[in-house]
Amino acid sequence: METQNIWNKYSNQLYLFILKRVKNTEVSNDIFQNTFFKIHKNLTKLKDEVKVKAWVYQIARNEIANHFNTKSNCVEKFDRDNNVASEEYEQICCFDEFINELPEKYKNVIELIYLEGKKQKDVSRILEISIENVKVRIRRAKDILKERFRACCKYEFDKGGKLVGEANCLVCNHC
Numbered sequence: 199m200e201t202q203n204i205w206n207k208y209s210n211q212l213y214l215f216i217l218k219r220v221k222n223t224e225v226s227n228d229i230f231q232n233t234f235f236k237i238h239k240n241l242t243k244l245k246d247e248v249k250v251k252a253w254v255y256q257i258a259r260n261e262i263a264n265h266f267n268t269k270s271n272c273v274e275k276f277d278r279d280n281n282v283a284s285e286e287y288e289q290i291c292c293f294d295e296f297i298n299e300l301p302e303k304y305k306n307v308i309e310l311i312y313l314e315g316k317k318q319k320d321v322s323r324i325l326e327i328s329i330e331n332v333k334v335r336i337r338r339a340k341d342i343l344k345e346r347f348r349a350c351c352k353y354e355f356d357k358g359g360k361l362v363g364e365a366n367c368l369v370c371n372h373c
Contacts, residue, residue: 200241201234201237201238201241204234204237204241204250204254205234208251208254209234210312211311211312211315212230212233212254212255212258213226213230214312214313215255215258215312215313215315216229216230216233216258216261216262217293218293218294218313219262220262220265221293221294225265228265229258229261229262229265230258232261233254233257233258233261236257236261237254237257240257251315251317255315292346292347292350296343296346296347296350297309297343299346300339300342300343303335304335304338304339304342305339306325307321307325307332307335307336307339308336308339308343310324310325311332311336318332318333318336
């Protein structure tokens, strides 16, 4: 197995997994980069390619834990009126809210696949729906989320469908 294959297969859901836990885009990007660096560096240590997903997520969990352990050792005083800190939070403040506002059938699928890292066939079994229905729900949920990010936060999407730009939630006062 090559790093590129892991990237192609897991990068999107792994990034969301990290973002959901640290709730900061800059920190998420750093953790994501460190995770893939360690994946690449230690790929030869992977003993069973069948367990690659669990291995990848364990590296990410360790990186997240390292971040919080380091952060707790260097606690800074936080001024609640500090505009920089609040702007940083606003960049992703709608993320949890948008996930929670999804219709339940879409929310369940998104949480199981992207936030808990389950496979589509497992989600199909858990929710007792067909794999095709799981895929449709994923696509519809993504469409809803993209539209909400575009309308509320004024994000744009690149040709690959990835979120780009800066959030501007002050426009809708959603957050």
